[in-house]
Each structure stands twice: as structure tokens, then as C-alpha cells.
Amino acid sequence: MAKLTFTGGIHPYDGKDLSKDKAIREILPKGDLVYPLSQHIGAPAVPVVKKGDHVLTGQLIAEAGGFVSAPIYASVSGTVKAIEPRRVVTGDNVMSIVIENDGKYEAVEYPAGKPLIKYSKEEIIERVKTAGIVGMGGAGFPTFIKLSPKEPEKIEYVIVNGAECEPYLTSDYRRMLEEPKKVIGGLKAILRLFDKAVGIIAIEENKHDCIELMRRLTKNDKRVVVKALKTKYPQGAERQLIYATTGRQINSSMLPADAGCIVDNVDTVVAIYTALAEGKPLMERIVTVTGDAIRKPRNFKVRIGTNYHELIEEAGGFRVQPEKIISGGPMMGFGIFDLDVPTTKIASALLCLSKDEVSAMEPTACIKCGRCVEVCPGRVVPSKLMVCAINDDEEGFLKNNGMECCECGCCSYVCPAKRPLTQTIKSMRKMQLAKKKK
Amino acid sequence: MAEDKLLKVSSNPHIRSKVTTNGIMLAVVAALMPAAGFGIYHFGFRALAVILVTVASTVITEFLFGIYKKKQTIGDLSAVVTGLLLALNLPVSIPLWIAALGGVFAILVVKMLFGGLGQNFMNPALAARCFLLISFPALMTDFSYDAFTGATPLAVLKNGGNVELWDMIVGKTAGTIGETSVIAILAGACILLLMGIIDLRIPASYIISFAVFVILFGGHGLNPAYLCAQICGGGLMLGAFFMATDYVTRPITAKGQYVYGIVLGVLTGIFRIFGPAAEGVSYAIILGNLLVPLIEKATMPVAFGKISPLKQKAMDAKEKRRVKRIEKLASAEGGQDDEE
Numbered sequence: 001m002a003k004l005t006f007t008g009g010i011h012p013y014d015g016k017d018l019s020k021d022k023a024i025r026e027i028l029p030k031g032d033l034v035y036p037l038s039q040h041i042g043a044p045a046v047p048v049v050k051k052g053d054h055v056l057t058g059q060l061i062a063e064a065g066g067f068v069s070a071p072i073y074a075s076v077s078g079t080v081k082a083i084e085p086r087r088v089v090t091g092d093n094v095m096s097i098v099i100e101n102d103g104k105y106e107a108v109e110y111p112a113g114k115p116l117i118k119y120s121k122e123e124i125i126e127r128v129k130t131a132g133i134v135g136m137g138g139a140g141f142p143t144f145i146k147l148s149p150k151e152p153e154k155i156e157y158v159i160v161n162g163a164e165c166e167p168y169l170t171s172d173y174r175r176m177l178e179e180p181k182k183v184i185g186g187l188k189a190i191l192r193l194f195d196k197a198v199g200i201i202a203i204e205e206n207k208h209d210c211i212e213l214m215r216r217l218t219k220n221d222k223r224v225v226v227k228a229l230k231t232k233y234p235q236g237a238e239r240q241l242i243y244a245t246t247g248r249q250i251n252s253s254m255l256p257a258d259a260g261c262i263v264d265n266v267d268t269v270v271a272i273y274t275a276l277a278e279g280k281p282l283m284e285r286i287v288t289v290t291g292d293a294i295r296k297p298r299n300f301k302v303r304i305g306t307n308y309h310e311l312i313e314e315a316g317g318f319r320v321q322p323e324k325i326i327s328g329g330p331m332m333g334f335g336i337f338d339l340d341v342p343t344t345k346i347a348s349a350l351l352c353l354s355k356d357e358v359s360a361m362e363p364t365a366c367i368k369c370g371r372c373v374e375v376c377p378g379r380v381v382p383s384k385l386m387v388c389a390i391n392d393d394e395e396g397f398l399k400n401n402g403m404e405c406c407e408c409g410c411c412s413y414v415c416p417a418k419r420p421l422t423q424t425i426k427s428m429r430k431m432q433l434a435k436k437k438k
Numbered sequence: 439m440a441e442d443k444l445l446k447v448s449s450n451p452h453i454r455s456k457v458t459t460n461g462i463m464l465a466v467v468a469a470l471m472p473a474a475g476f477g478i479y480h481f482g483f484r485a486l487a488v489i490l491v492t493v494a495s496t497v498i499t500e501f502l503f504g505i506y507k508k509k510q511t512i513g514d515l516s517a518v519v520t521g522l523l524l525a526l527n528l529p530v531s532i533p534l535w536i537a538a539l540g541g542v543f544a545i546l547v548v549k550m551l552f553g554g555l556g557q558n559f560m561n562p563a564l565a566a567r568c569f570l571l572i573s574f575p576a577l578m579t580d581f582s583y584d585a586f587t588g589a590t591p592l593a594v595l596k597n598g599g600n601v602e603l604w605d606m607i608v609g610k611t612a613g614t615i616g617e618t619s620v621i622a623i624l625a626g627a628c629i630l631l632l633m634g635i636i637d638l639r640i641p642a643s644y645i646i647s648f649a650v651f652v653i654l655f656g657g658h659g660l661n662p663a664y665l666c667a668q669i670c671g672g673g674l675m676l677g678a679f680f681m682a683t684d685y686v687t688r689p690i691t692a693k694g695q696y697v698y699g700i701v702l703g704v705l706t707g708i709f710r711i712f713g714p715a716a717e718g719v720s721y722a723i724i725l726g727n728l729l730v731p732l733i734e735k736a737t738m739p740v741a742f743g744k745i746s747p748l749k750q751k752a753m754d755a756k757e758k759r760r761v762k763r764i765e766k767l768a769s770a771e772g773g774q775d776d777e778e
Contacts (some may be wrong), residue, residue, distance in 0.1 A: 006742075010455075011451055012455070013453070091447075111722040111759035158772045165529070167453070206712075210460065220759065239742060239743060240742075243742075249742060249743040250743045251741065251742065251743030251744050252743070254743065313688060322445065323445070323446055324445060324446045324447075324448075324452060325445055330450075330451060330452040330453045331450060331451040331452075331453070332450050332451070333450060333452065334450070335445075335447040335448050335449070335450075335452060336445070336447070337444070337445050339444075351452075353452070355701050356448075356452070356453070357444075357453055357454045358448045358452060358453075358454060359446050361454060361458075362557075364459055364511075364514060365459075365514075365554060365555045365556040365557075366556045367459055367462075367516075367556045367685045367686055367689050368556060368685050368686050368688075369462070369553060369685040370685065370690045370691075371457075371690070372741070373690055373691060374692075377742060378741055378742045379739045379740065379741050379742045380739070380741050381690060381691070381738065381739065383688075383690065389776070400738070401744065404741040404742060404743070404744065407450075408449075409450050409451030412450075412451050412454070413451050413453060413454055413455055414455050414461045415454075415455075416455075416457045416458050416462055417458075417459050418460070420449065422449070422451060423448075423449035423450075423451065426449065
């Protein structure tokens with residue numbers, strides 16, 4: 001059988017050996033915790049606490065600010081110190097709730113969890129909604145919306161995205177290895193919503209131990225299959241993942257549900273399980289702290305709101321002075337200029353590199369070598385789109401399917417002339433999307 | 439953390455592959471070495487002189503233009519590749535000043551005046567060769583060397599003579615400096631193929647379509663000896679692997695590359711069999727270069743998850759027919775109803 005994959009893609013140095021054998025360790029925050037009100041796609045959350053309030057772990061501190069939005073919960077007990085703009089990973093200042101940690105971790109009484117079968121469909125969706133669960137792979141789209149498509153009976157596949165194709169990242173890998181039952185449990189909860197659906201756990205081949213483990217645990221389960229994917233970036237991109245596992249194609253203007261699919265990241269599925277079985281809202285996530293500038297690369301279970309400085313400290317500090325720090329993976333993460341930012345629901349990694357490859361390379365003329373075309377998973381012509389974008393040729397950009405770009409970064413990666421293809425196309429796309437909204 | 443050094447920030451992705459433009463150019467130069475080396479061995483040291491003069495002329499031209507434009511680009515080594523390719527396409531007896539003139543034309547007129555690397559719509563080396571061929575036809579087709587008469591295998595074939603195939607494969611025949619030895623060219627091509635710098639799309643579709651054309655219209659039918667001589671003779675091998683695959687002047691789309699290869703094969707066949715000259719690779723590639731924008735436009739890939747315009751048309755037509763049929767049925771039924 002041909003390996004499950006898509007056309008295009010790249011094979012960068014994956015760097016996963018740095019942290020893949022390090023078990024997840026829970027770390028407790030010491031300093032203040034910062035909760036940006038916008039950690040998801042959609043309207044910012046609205047604070048329900050005010051300065052001076054005492055809050056408990058698991059207490060609601062901001063409620064959803066609209067339909068497409070998600071509530072936020074305190075991950076420690078303490079006092080609300082301020083509600084003010086704070087810097088986040090993208091470099092923006094976002095209105096945030098700051099909580100001074102009292103170090104006691106007094107928790108609210110969580111609503112009692114119960115076995116999955118005792119939940120009705122409506123209850124499951126309601127729980128996912130109130131727990132503030134969003135897509136934790138990086139997009140941050142509120143999960144309950146994904147779980148309530150217009151025609152639930154048409155959903156045929158629920159796919160757990162365990163591809164983790166980004167180099168250096170090992171958080172999903174550790175999660176699947178250490179808490180496989182939570183992953184399967186979360187998947188089964190989603191499957192309860194869609195009677196006809198089959199659950200697929202999709203994992204890249206380089207994580208063969210995960211594949212074997214999952215296969216063993218789901219051996220007797222008729223509704224869950226484990227699929228091994230070819231190791232290639234961006235295998236975990238939603239559209240490419242759906243294509244690899246089901247053979248169905250969707251374009252940028254379609255939702256996975258249009259192809260009868262629901263896709264959720266491993267960490268998201270675990271959060272769903274935790275919300276249902278333990279009654280706990282989304283308060284923590286797994287973060288890989290790694291890179292050649294880090295003394296002890298590790299995988300941490302981190303309370304949301306924890307300052308990045310603390311993560312670096314827990315990982316033994318810097319081995320050498322880093323030249324670049326990235327929140328997320330090297331292909332799609334954000335380069336940050338200040339470590340004084342909080343962990344959010346969507347931060348999967350903190351990558352510290354001693355050398356910045358990008359700034360050392362001067363872009364030169366395009367020689368039309370066609371490498372970007374070969375690797376583009378969206379099957380567009382990046383070099384042409386870049387020309388359109390530079391010339392402000394909106395019509396040409398749209399005609400050449402510029403909006404089909406998924407910003408995966410493959411074109412910039414392979415370009416021998418080191419041209420910033422992804423960046424240019426991305427900014428043009430942003431402009432077009434902003435225009436559409438108006 | 440020490441705050442003395444600021445962090446670098448940029449948009450994603452934050453890693454880059456090791457492949458660079460001058461790395462690619464260097465590999466092409468290396469891959470041309472077997473052909474150039476054989477040319478020097480076979481034609482003597484004058485061949486080396488021609489190579490050095492053309493390379494010097496292309497590099498110096500680009501350097502001087504860089505001074506004028508206040509932007510130096512000779513570091514990308516593309517001028518070296520152009521110079522080398524041009525030299526390999528010249529007869530060994532060419533006066534050195536003409537070789538140098540060709541280098542100046544290739545870089546200044548064909549490349550730099552159109553915007554430099556990546557902007558030229560014709561292969562500079564081949565355009566320069568054609569320029570010299572038109573300007574100095576006698577000198578450019580004088581292939582006599584040492585004591586040999588100097589008829590190229592293709593010229594012999596054209597006049598109905600017989601050629602020694604083995605000599606052509608090894609390269610012990612008359613011709614331009616770099617085109618004679620099939621073995622040397624293929625050795626170089628293997629380097630590029632293994633490094634992933636070129637692929638077989640263009641060379642294979644070019645050579646196969648040319649072979650088919652020769653079988654159909656060559657007048658010799660399926661004569662293996664004649665066919666092999668046509669394929670191994672002249673500039674076809676050098677052109678197919680080193681010049682038709684030039685990144686800048688070939689289509690960027692995969693489908694377009696097959697189309698381009700076929701176009702070149704057919705054009706070469708027409709020029710060689712029906713044209714007055716024995717050779718036609720240079721003109722075929724130059725003409726093919728001009729068709730590249732058209733080919734690219736016609737072969738744009740269909741974006742992931744989208745339906746190709748043709749398929750969409752077919753689907754729309756089908757849907758229309760279906761609707762019509764239903765309407766017909768409905769009206770027929772309606773008619774029946776009326777009768778009742």
C-alpha cells in the first residue's frame with residue numbers, strides 16, 4: 001500500500017531527538033500569571049473579575065465575548081493584580097488579566113465528571129464550550145463550533161491530528177505516549193456526537209512507538225483506526241491531513257465538515273477528555289522547550305499564563321546566547337523579541353536557536369528554479385504569487401489562487417535565492433482577508 | 439539572560455534549506471567539466487583558450503555592468519555558467535575575438551539589459567551562439583580540426599553518408615568543443631540528476647519526441663543506426679541536458695516542462711530534417727524559450743482542493759444536460775396530465 005501522504009512538502013532537519021525522550025514534567029508557576037483575553041480566533045473574552053478580587057484555581061475569570069469566542073479560567077489561586085494591556089508572542093499588546101499567584105493552588109469545586117456514556121450530545125458540546133477549549137495545535141479556533149456542524153449526520157471521519165510534522169516539537173508525541181487513554185477517550189467522546197463517524201488517529205511514521213501503542217489500545221475498537229502517515233512537513237496541515245487519511249480534498253473556502261471530517265489536535269482531544277471526565281476547564285497544556293541554545297530541552301505540562309522566562313529557567317537556562325527565540329515550531333511559529341510573554345492556549349513550543357539562519361542570508365534574484373512549485377502542498381505557484389504581491393497586483397494574486405496558500409513556509413524553506421516567499425504571500429493574503437471582511 | 443545582545447525577529451519560516459543559487463551554479467559548472475575536459479583532450483589546447491576567453495568575457499561584462507548599476511552580481515556564478523556553455527557551443531577554430539564578442543552579447547544584451555539573472559527570456563549562451571551563427575556563418579560552421587576534413591556526423595548523415603556510431607558516443611568526431619562526446623555529457627548530466635538540480639522531464643520528453651519525429655519523418659523509418667546517430671549527433675545531448683533545462687528559460691510548471699520538451703523535440707526534428715542546415719538544436723531551444731510564457735499560462739497547476747477549469751466546464755455541461763432532461767421529462771409528464 002502506498003504511504004498515506006500528499007504531493008509536495010519538505011524534509012527539514014527535525015531536531016526532535018533533543019526532547020523526544022524527556023517525559024512530561026509538570027511545572028508550577030512562581031511569578032504572576034498573565035491571561036490575554038484573546039488567545040483564540042474570534043471575539044476577545046470579557047473579564048468577569050476586577051482588580052483586587054481573590055480567585056481560585058479553575059475559576060472563570062473571563063467569559064466568551066461572542067459566539068465565536070472562548071472563556072478563560074484561572075490556572076492558579078491568587079489575587080487579580082491588574083487588567084491591562086500586556087505583550088503577547090506576536091508582539092502585540094493585548095488586554096490581559098494579571099493574577100498574582102499565592103502559591104496555594106486552592107481549587108474551585110469542579111463539576112463532577114462522569115463516564116462518557118452518561119453524557120448526552122448536547123451536554124458534551126456544552127461542556128467543551130464552557131471549558132474554554134480551542135484548537136491547541138496553533139489555530140485557536142473554538143472547538144465547540146467545530147463539533148457542531150450544520151449537518152452532524154454527514155460527518156464520516158473524526159481525525160485526531162497526531163502528525164506533529166513541525167521540526168523540534170515533541171509535545172503531542174509525549175502526550176500520546178504517556179496518556180494514550182486520554183487521547184482515545186477524548187476521541188470517543190467526539191465520536192459520540194457523530195453516529196456514523198469513524199475515528200482516525202493519524203500519526204507520522206517517525207513516531208512508530210506511538211503508532212504501535214495506539215494500535216494495541218484500539219485493537220478491539222471497531223470505530224477507531226490508527227493510520228501511519230509518511231513523515232513529511234506539512235503532513236499535519238488540516239487539508240493535507242484530510243487528504244492523506246481520507247483521500248478527500250478541500251480548498252481554502254471550505255471547512256473540513258464539507259468533506260465529512262472533523263480534525264482536532266492531540267492536546268485538544270485530551271482537553272475535551274479532561275473537561276468531561278474530570279470536569280476541569282482548560283488550564284494547562286504541554287509545551288516543548290527546546291533548541292540548541294537550551295541547556296536541558298524538556299517537555300513541560302504548563303499552566304496557561306506562565307511566563308516564558310520561567311519555562312527557560314525550568315529547562316536549565318541557556319547553554320549559549322540565543323540569537324532567535326520562536327514561540328511554536330520553526331516553520332510556522334512566531335519569532336519573539338521579548339521573553340516576558342505568557343504561555344497561551346495555543347503555544348506548543350518555545351524554541352531557542354543559537355544561530356538565526358534567516359538573517360544571515362541575503363535574498364537574491366529568482367532564477368525560476370521551480371523548487372517552490374514542487375514543494376507547495378497547496379499546488380500554487382509561489383514565485384508568481386510573490387511577483388503579484390510585490391506589484392500590488394490583487395487581481396493576478398487572486399487569479400493565481402493566492403488565497404489557497406496555507407502559509408506552511410515550504411516555499412521560503414527551499415528557495416535557493418532565499419527569497420521571503422511565504423512572508424510576502426502571507427501579508428498579501430492578510431490584506432485580502434481584511435478587505436473581504438469589510 | 440544577558441540583555442546585551444538583541445534577539446532577531448522575522449516572519450516564518452525560521453529555517454532554510456542549504457541549497458543556494460551559487461551552489462547550484464557551481465554544480466552546473468562541475469557537471470560541465472567532463473564535456474569541457476574531453477573537448478580540450480580531443481581538440482587540443484586551443485579549446486582551453488576558447489573556454490577561458492569566453493568565461494573571462496562573460497564575467498568581466500557582468501562585472502562592468504555591475505559597476506555601472508552599483509550592484510555586483512558576479513558572485514552568483516551564473517556568468518561563469520553562461521561563458522562555459524557558450525564556449526562548449528563554439529567550434530575550436532573560432533577566432534578568439536569572436537568568442538569574446540559572443541560572451542559580451544550573451545551577458546550584456548540577452549541578460550543584463552532585460553534585468554539580469556532570472557529576467558532573460560532566452561538562454562544567453564544559445565542566443566549568443568545564434569547571434570554569432572548569423573553574423574559569422576562561415577567561421578561558426580568551420581569544424582575542421584587537425585588533419586580531419588571537418589564534416590560533422592550530422593552533415594555526413596544529411597548528405598547520405600555513413601557514420602561510426604561508437605566514435606560519436608565517445609566523441610571522436612567533428613563538432614563544437616563540448617557537444618561531441620555523449621559519454622562526457624551524460625556523466626555530467628548524472629551529477630545534476632543525482633543532486634536533484636535537474637530532472638528527466640525535459641531531457642526525456644525532448645529526446646523521445648525527437649526520436650519519434652525522426653522515425654516518422656526522417657525518411658529512414660525505424661532504422662536504429664540512423665536514429666542513434668541523430669540522437670547522439672550534434673548538440674542534442676548537450677542541449678537537452680544542459681540548455682533546455684536552464685531554469686530561467688524553461689516553464690516552471692511540471693506539465694509545462696513535458697510540453698516544452700515535446701515542442702523542442704518537434705522543432706529540432708523540423709530544423710534538422712526539413713531545414714537546409716544539418717543542425718537545429720540551438721534554434722529549437724531559442725524558439726522554445728519564446729513559447730515558455732504561453733506554455734506556463736496554459737499549464738498552471740490546479741490548486742489543492744480546486745477543480746480544473748476544463749473539468750468544471752464538463753461538469754457544468756453535464757449538470758445542464760441533466761436539468762434539461764428533467765425539464766423535458768417534467769414537461770412530457772405535464773403534457774400527459776393535460777391529456778388525462
